[in-house]
Amino acid sequence: MSNIPLVYISGPYRDKDKKKILANITLAESVAKRLELAGYAFLCPHANSSLQTQDKFYAADRDGDFWITADCKMLAACDAILMIGDWEKSEGASKEMGYANFLGMPVFTDIEKLLETKATEFFTYPCQSQMFRELQAKSYFLMMRKSSDYSASNVLATGAVGLCTRIWDKISRLLNLQGFNIMAGTYSAPKVAANESIDDTLSDLANYAVIFQIYRDGKWGR
DSSP: OOOOOEEEEEOOOOOSSHHHHHHHHHHHHHHHHHHHHTTOEEEOHHHHTOHHHHHHHSOTTOOHHHHHHHHHHHHTTOSEEEEOSSGGGOHHHHHHHHHHHHHTOOEESOHHHHHHTTTTTTTSSHHHHHHHHHHHHHHHHHHHHHHTTSOTHHHHTTHHHHHHHHHHHHHHHHHHHTTEETTTTEEOOOOOOSSSOHHHHHHHHHHHHHHHHHHHTTOTTO
């Protein structure tokens, strides 16, 4: 796939006045159209939960926290967030901006400045950026599949020492396959992996590093 920047459109939605809600939706859709014409992909939650769609498919008793959680799940997959309208007055939009800041995601409050970045910030190394995203996704699903075979105790029982051991095991394997003899301190030609591929080893190494961070934050197994 080509690397098309994906922008999350964030702005006020809810209001006691139905006309104001429609105006918020119309504004978001007009921004989405402008982004599309400029060659950007977009996520427009206003259209996702527009009044007509909401009445047809969504439970009437869903509270705002449900939608903010759902929207932030989508936001995490994007390359930037664009704040529109009176977003400062919107609790939901403010939370989305806060989450984008937490992720270190580029935040724009001016669509003109966003459009100026297309040839630089997003496309400096398009293949590299796209592959990074894809490898992150593959690593995530690999972790999810493997986690279903274990309980959380596989990490919690041995803690930091166990994770360091797993990480060192992967690093040791990589060094050996690259031709480094750790014990002798010598180097020879790289070797061909007979069993687990180097790509699989790198994926496991990346996952263990992330798991270590989750463990340190006290959220592994929760």
